[in-house]
Amino acid sequence: MAKEGITHTFAIQELTLPIALDGRDLIGQARTGMGKTLGFGVPLLDRVFDSADVEELDGTPRALVVVPTRELAQQVGDDLIRTAAETPVRVTTIYGGHPFEDQVQALARGVDVVVGTPGRLLDLYQRGNLKLDRVAILVLDEADEMLDLGFFPDIEKILEALTHSHQTMLFSATMPGPVLTLARTFMTQPVHIRAEDVGASQTHATTKQVIFQAHRMDKPAVTARILQATGRGKTIIFSRTKRTAAELADDLAARGFSVAAVHGDLGQGARETSLNAFRSGKVDILVATDVAARGIDIDDVTHVINYQTPDDPMTYVHRIGRTGRAGHSGTAVTLVGYDEINKWKLINDEIGLDTPEPPQWFSTSPELFEALDIPEGAQEQVGPARKVIGGARDRARSPRSGGRGEGRSRGRRRH
Incomplete structure (x- = not known):
């Protein structure tokens, strides 16, 4: 990360890293642009690479990051790939608009971390190409936007497929009621972290x-x-x-x-x-x-x-x-x-x-x-x-x- 010029943490990263590295469920709330991606990305990659409670890598996904749009999938995927550059962890990004065949082949070759949009992830899971039974870490990024775009039914189906024990991290700029209900239903005693004062403005002071x-x-x-x-x-x-x-x-x-x-x-x-x-x-x-x-x-x-x-x-x-x-x-x-x-x-x-x-x-x-x-x-x-x-x-x-x-x-x- 130092090679990328990243040497200091933002508030959301400083608060979430110790909890996430410990394998606990958490809800991270911070305004857009304040560093949420590395707040979950760094502990996710560290745990996939070297955590005792995550199975050895064998080419089936150990972590799944769900995001609302293609553009965010690309951004998050690129960030994780750069952060994992010095490790053997393989990251693949999956979203609609690209041929199924290329994504099926990427999964067949072996992947450790999958970043994707809800519809395409669910399609590949239902076809049997995406294996979720070994996923140890699940991240829902920009949950409020997924709610607004109408993806919650797909999200719930993905969550229902993860019947085994796993860590769940949910990140969002805002916390409307349905997002909190989702958290209560599918998370285990999550720690709710807000990287700002309760009365803080919803827009950047800068x-x-x-x-x-x-x-x-x-x-x-x-x-x-x-x-x-x-x-x-x-x-x-x-x-x-x-x-x-x-x-x-x-x-x-x-x-x-x-x-x-x-x-x-x-x-x-x-x-x-x-x-x-x-x-x-x-x-x-x-x-x-x-x-x-x-x-x-x-x-x-x-x-x-x-x-x-x-x-x-x-x-x-x-x-x-x-x-x-x-x-x-x-x-x-x-x-x-x-x-x-x-x-x-x-x-x-x-x-x-x-x-x-x-x-x-x-x-x-x-x-x-x-x-x-x-x-x-x-x-x-x-x-x-x-x-x-x-x-x-x-x-x-x-x-x-x-x-x-x-x-x-x-x-x-x-x-």
Whole structure:
């Protein structure tokens, strides 16, 4: 880990490591971006490699990490692979949108730790390709997001398959009732750890929040000005719908910005291309829908823009949690449409932001330029038109994936 520049623990890691290494069940609660992955990843790998109560490695899984989205599966899998680089522990990542055959072959070759999304994991288990009878450690990561995406029935079936004694760790940013019920049902006297004060804000203290009303027709121009703010680096722009994400990405690219898009109309390959371009810095703007962007774990995002007001308070928290991560400062901007003000008031009241009536600003308003440190003279056009990564051509060529993988849109279940 020192080779990766990781030499100090975050609060959630410091609190969970001793308990997790001891093999006890635990619930870890901390806001997104505060180090939960290594909070469970380090003790998981250590126990799989060298714990007396975990059977010797024989090519069948000893640990299972369940996450809500493909993108988070990739992030967690990559983190565990890097952390286990000096050990013989084999880590495989499994999610929908990729051929079954490749994943079946990977399991057949032998694997010690499996990271995956609920639907594809359950499919492979029911087909007999994924063996769960030797799993000694189970991790449910981002449990509240799995609840929101409607995966709890699949989660319960996976949990019911683990009839033998094992350690369970559940990590989540929030703890709604159904998540606590799941914990009580399937965990043994778990220790509940909160890596923050009980009354702490649900958003990062290092994140500056700027909220104002913007006319729907003026939002593209407003966004173009925001993207010229002093010190702006990697930026994620959230929209509610796939159509808005695609249209906004095209609009910004036409204005000369370097843009990638991630939304449900893209196949898995195109989504990975867009995310990799954003991670590597090939583009510095990612336009995304909520579901497509869940699990994007990039520490150097300086700005998040809510192009459309989120549907609920937790979506707002998760969106702006993409910036101000791991001690970095960040800026979260929310453009409240004139028809979205009632939706905003509910978010404001729930989170306690003290901005029930955001001011009305336009793309030419001095207040906008001052609040976000936008240079005078910033124009709507910044250069020649560019191509969107994840644009129309990628949408046209996107293949449909088979199986129950997370490539298809699922209905949002309310519990």
